[in-house]
Amino acid sequence: MNNEQIVVKMALDAWNSHLSRTEKLFSELSDLQLQQEISPGKNSGIYLLGHLVAVHDAMLPLLGLGEKLYPSLYNIYVENPANAGLEEPLTEYLRKYWKEVHARLATAFEGMSTENWFGPHKSVSEEDFKLQPHRNKLNLVINRTNHLAYHLGQLVILNK
């Protein structure tokens, strides 16, 4: 492996390891536990589940891997806070969406070449990318892994 291939492996290993830890945690938390807030006045487990599904679903178009599977989640769990009073899917559906979005991402990642990972993601123009070549697809995965770790640190609080 050359260093570019090694770095792709590093970034995907970190992504997969945090996904596994989070998935295991969600499987251990009951629907009732997910209804609890992380701390009084903070997000509930359900909101964070929806938030992570929505943010990860949005990675599909950003990485050029197709359309979002559940576009309506983005408005509910990213563009609006938990107290916006928007109608939410049942928790059992959110759990199903989690599995579907990550299965789709995993399949798509398997087919991506190293060169593709170092190419621009879809929210950066080709012109900007020439000046900011770090705004590539791999960086998106690294940033989303940090975002996932941030919320995983909160979700473990619900596991008592």
Place this chain on the structure above:
Amino acid sequence: MNNEQIVVKMALDAWNSHLSRTEKLFSELSDLQLQQEISPGKNSGIYLLGHLVAVHDAMLPLLGLGEKLYPSLYNIYVENPANAGLEEPLTEYLRKYWKEVHARLATAFEGMSTENWFGPHKSVSEEDFKLQPHRNKLNLVINRTNHLAYHLGQLVILNK
């Protein structure tokens, strides 16, 4: 910049951005707020401050950048849990250690070549590294950034 240099920039940008966010949060939290637990029975803000300083201080020898500045912290904040009853430094000292450890890391990082970042960290043997070339110094920084993000997600709960 070639892709190796770009990746080093990506990893250090993510590290520095999470460090800045955490440092800003610590500066906003009073010593009294830091004494609070993240959630009943979970770690306090002070323990997490000590934990992050100790883990980051240990990056110095792991990255071949010298000895730990405060080796005694590792036993208190990594090898033992909060309820072990070990004597802890005053919070004002922990705040000072935070600054010193990160200043030392920042200075050392500036002098590191791309080639050095892709070399083995000190807890992997040269032999193992030949088979597992992803166990490099850059990967250590990527993993520590995820670890930092995880605890940052918890520390923000103290900011009310």
